[in-house]
Amino acid sequence: MDFFEHQEAARKKTKLLIFYFVLAVILIVTALNLIAYFALSGFSASQGGNEALSLSQWPQQPGFFFTSGAALGLIGLGSLFRWFQLRGGGKSLARMVGAREVLPDSNDRLERRLINVVEEMSIASGMPVPTLYVMDEEEAINAFVAGQESSDTIMVVTRGALEQLSRQELQGVVAHEFSHIFNGDMKINVRLISVLAGILILGQAGYYVMRSLRYSGSRSNSKDSGNLIAVVMIVGISMYIIGSIGLFFGRMIKAAVSRQREFLADASAVQYARDNQGLAGAFIKIAQQSSLLESRYAEETSHMCIAEPIKLNFSSLATHPPIDKRLDAIMPDWQDFQHQQLNKAKRKAERSADEQARREKAKQKKGFEAFGGEGVLAGMGGLIETVGSPTTLHLHAANALLLAMPEVLRTAAHNHHASSHAMYLVFALLVSDNGQVEESVLNLIAEKYGESSKEEVLKLASHMTSNKRYLRLAILDMAIPSIRRLSKTERKNFLSLLKELIHMDKQVSQFEYILYSLVRKSLTPANASSKIYIKRFSKAQTEIQLILSAVVHASQNSEAEKQQLFNTLIVSFSDKKMELLPNNFEAESFHKSLLVLNKLTPLLKKALLNAFEEAIQADGIAQVEEIELFRAICEFLDCPLPRILENYSQDVANKIHGSKH
Structure with missing residues (x-):
């Protein structure tokens, strides 16, 4: 799968997330109603009620509507509150977990190294440089990215990752996180936090109910009030238990959404850097030390991290595959590599910061x-x-x-x-x-x-x-x-x-x-509003005509060649005759056209960008101005374009590789 296919899969996975959420809510509300039914039936029997209420009659009772409404209201409020808290995108999440922003002009050696690695990856991949944060209180090795769009993307790393990883290992971790951005995981992960907050709130509500009634029983002497408190206590305990069920469903949802995505991100990171030793080295250190976070938000953000941040008793609910399985996938002989690394560490001390600076x-x-x-x-x-x-x-x-x-x-x-x-x-x-x-x-x-x-x-x-x-x-x-x-x-x-x-x-x-x-x-x-996708080129013919005309005019072809090139390319997007527009760049109409084309589905975007690339290649020369225009188009279509083009001459490629040795 390429970038566009991953984006299409991510779009469909959002629908799957909604399905899982609705299913979890239905099961939780059903469980609450069963507990409420049996609790009230028992209370009625203890009061000498004559006629027992059957389970089939319960949906017609006021208690059913009260229980269902209260449960749905709590779930909705929980999700709405977290969504409101995170409406600012990645930076809101960074503030929530208590991360500190890394200043672009930081003088800290480890932070400078992180900035350099991230800038290299951003320029190479065509992604805007994310805002960087550090969780200073976390000594374990972990990292995650978050954001609604590329403009508010943040990358958070722990202090342990900065201090314990080498530059090569840090580059592997950064490449892994960038792959989550490319594959469309970032937006899903942020939405998942809001969704799960509603499911988890029932357990918290049950805890507060039990806590508020802790002293009520000792002050209540009448039998009736005592029975009522007992019923409420049962409901509170039940909500706490069902909240745990919600936690179970939440972890199931996160595992279903994220486990395979982690394997994909690992493979993509190795592909980007053509180096499996960096990421493998980071995983080995995580296995030897820890990735567990102290943050009280570790549960909510567990699906976003590069490694499992919470301790689980059941591996089937883990949001990440086991470290050894991930190592097997990217480096089958990782145990030999681990042994070599240990011997290397014994033979040679890490180079000093001054030597690195001179180099x-x-x-x-x-x-x-x-x-x-x-x-x-x-x-x-x-x-x-x-x-x-x-x-x-x-x-x-x-x-x-x-x-x-x-x-x-x-x-x-x-x-x-x-x-x-x-x-x-x-x-x-x-x-x-x-x-x-x-x-x-x-x-x-x-x-x-x-x-x-x-x-x-x-x-x-x-x-x-x-x-x-x-x-x-x-x-x-x-x-x-x-x-x-x-x-x-x-x-x-x-x-x-x-x-x-x-x-x-x-x-x-x-x-x-x-x-x-x-x-x-x-x-x-x-x-943050949902995008309504355009699924046919016929809905955006005028916009395609305008953008394609601008790209064709940016080339060094003659006017006749431009007209012929346009006619050849436009037929893939329109079944009617469309003319090459005059070479008169008009910023406002150009921008409006890009906003419309951004609504195309990922696979339609791929076909369109292929046509733009063909237009640029037609004269055999890619001018800087053409590349800048293409970069802007890709940026507004949310398709990160590498700044540096892939087709190096062999001589240039040899120089680049030679510089590493």
């Missing part, structure tokens, strides 16, 4: 040109097949991109201080687009953020020369986590100014649209 500094001198420079962007070669599936070449080339980036730009991207904020980097990308810096643009920036901001933007723009255009989107990706730290008001003001700067010349260029739309998408909260 990285020497490596930076080689720069991106050592790997082929812009020649890396020369070919496309089955690009759609890499959506959601970055290869080892993507990872190495992403690292090369980071090394090619001037240090002043890398520092600015991680900066969230007022004097040199990462948002100045976005302004620098804007003003350096056409090679000429407009004084009026700089003056408006200075008016909003002070005279020093003007100087900072000019300094950053001076490093964005025409031969570094291939770095533009990588620079933007690195800056987004710092910009996300702006308050809601600051974000609004920043986006408003960026839009005003773009419209100063009364027109919006293709790159200006790409820049603004990607920034806005990354900073705008995700819409």
